[in-house]
Amino acid sequence: MTSASTSAVAPLARRLRAPSPVGLVLPVALVAVWAAVTRLGWVSPQVLPSPFQVASDLYQLAVSGKLTGHVVATLQRVALGFAFGAGAATLAGALTGYSPRWRAFLDPTLQALKAVPSLAWVPLFILWFGIFETSKVALIATGVFFPIYLNLMTGIRNVDRKLVEVGLINNLGPLALVRRILAPAAAPAYFAGLRTGLAVGWMFVIAAELMGASRGLGFLMLDSEMTGRPSVIMGALILFALLGKTSDAALVAIERRCLAWTDDLATLQSRRTS
């Protein structure tokens, strides 16, 4: 293997390394403060239950099998909503980004729809799709759609003219132009959109579940509020944080794999620390 080919591969390997443990310092410190505050009795357990209480209540829920049901319900909604929203956004964003005609036709309508606060769709979706899963997935998909659509469209529109000219001078057809030049060049913006879209998906699943559900982490929180179990509310919050972080980390891992070619600040910093 030549030195040139290893230099192309090495940054990828560096970027896929396990994250630095320094990111754990702050959460651990927060839990420690939390434990101390509750142990010393500075706040009432009815307001802020101790981390041990939260852990034990979550554990009880987990062994009873109820927690899994809630988590799976929420995960499924986010996954389906994200898949539909991202799929539609990718199609619409690719069309409007590439073709001025499609942009003139579609973009004004989509921009107007974007201006509707997403939660305002709730009554309509319940009327159309009922109060069960379909309306929830539709709401999440609607929220997920716009950031991805917008990022992909502008990402394609902002592809460097100089690189596109290379495609033109070499008589690349539309398909080859998209595959070899436009898609890779717009990929960083697209991934930024996907990450924002995923975060919106997690936001909206709560909204959907707070409005009427019999399963899911959002329902669990609402139910715990009614029955006065602050420890379960906190437990569900922590689970949301963990699930959101994990799904985002998965996206970031895919992004790094796809964008190993970038030559940016992150490349420089990973080179310096290795």
Added chain:
Amino acid sequence: MRIELHRLVKAYDGAAALGPIDLSIDQHESVALLGPSGCGKSTLIRILSGLDTASEGEASFDGRPQSGPTPAVGLVFQEPRLMPWLTVRENVRLALGGIARKQQDRRIAEALGAVGLASHVDALPRALSGGMAQRAGVARALVRQPQALLLDEPFSALDAFTRAKLQDHLAALWSASKFTLILVTHDIEEAIVVADRVLVMAGPPGRFIADISIELPRPRDRTAPDLQALRRRIAEAISPETLSVRDRATYVSPAAE
């Protein structure tokens, strides 16, 4: 490939950038378009490459009117313009369509070998120096085996050593293959080292103010008195206000002695 321009004009928003110009370039000729920035030489190259269209008049290749980019005409840009996500090999492959992959690989290897990049086929552009990246750009233009090669100030962003090396390299490539060569430059020495004919341009609107043939033996020696004399002559052909500081110095010094 014979290239002819007939009453060619390019205007942007009504302001003439180029022409009307007439020009005839013979097959196997190597021509340098020399002039200061803004004299329309890059505009002319863009029209010849098919990236831009003329406002009036026409350009023709071997008698056929120019219509859009064609594999018969290769273009090297001022910047390397490599796709950062593709290796050197795949960047060069961008220029090859419609032929079998095996044949592509053979032609890519040839083109990269011709510019001295054979050992960097798998490198990403970020791992290349400026000179190497520009050579990859030349390979991408050469791999289609064009009958005419257009170069738009291809070495202007490089350091003096690399620039001289690549100029000699380009001259050697032309001597070996004798494609029609059009080199846009604002460097008098570069024009003389590479081309057999120097067209001096002024503008806007761009026009030819001198047509000088270079009959020095190849490969050309930059330090030869003949070449230096020619350099002065070309500098004189360019009006003093358009001279770069360096060229003005070579123009003024004989009088000052």
